[in-house]
Amino acid sequence: MAFTSTHLTPGLEDVAALLNMSGRTLKRKLLEEDCTFTELAQENKRLLAVLLLTGTSTSCQEIAYQLGYSIPSSFTHAFEQWTGISPREFRRRMRVSPGGEE
DSSP: OOOSSSSSSOOHHHHHHHTTSOHHHHHHHHHHTTOOHHHHHHHHHHHHHHHHHHHOOOOHHHHHHHTTOSSHHHHHHHHHHHHSSOHHHHHHHHHSOTTSOO
C-alpha cells in the first residue's frame, strides 16, 4: 500500500487502512490506551529525524520535507524542542569521534 503523501510519515487514515480499520476506530483505540495519533506521529518524526541526521548525508531541508514540514524552519524549531539543539548542531556532534576530534 502506498501512502497518500510523498512524506515518510503516514497520516492517520494511512495507518488505519494498514490496520484494516477506520480512522475513527484507530483514534478510539489509541484513546483507550491513553495516547493520540498526534503524539505517536511526533515521536515517529523525532526518531526518523535522528536516523536521517546520523545515517545519511541528506540535507536538513530535504529531511524537513521528507518528514512533512513545508517550511524547513518549522522542522528546525520542532527538532530544537525535542533535543534542545538544532539539527545541524546535532549532526555535527554526532560526527565528532569519541576522542573529541572530527
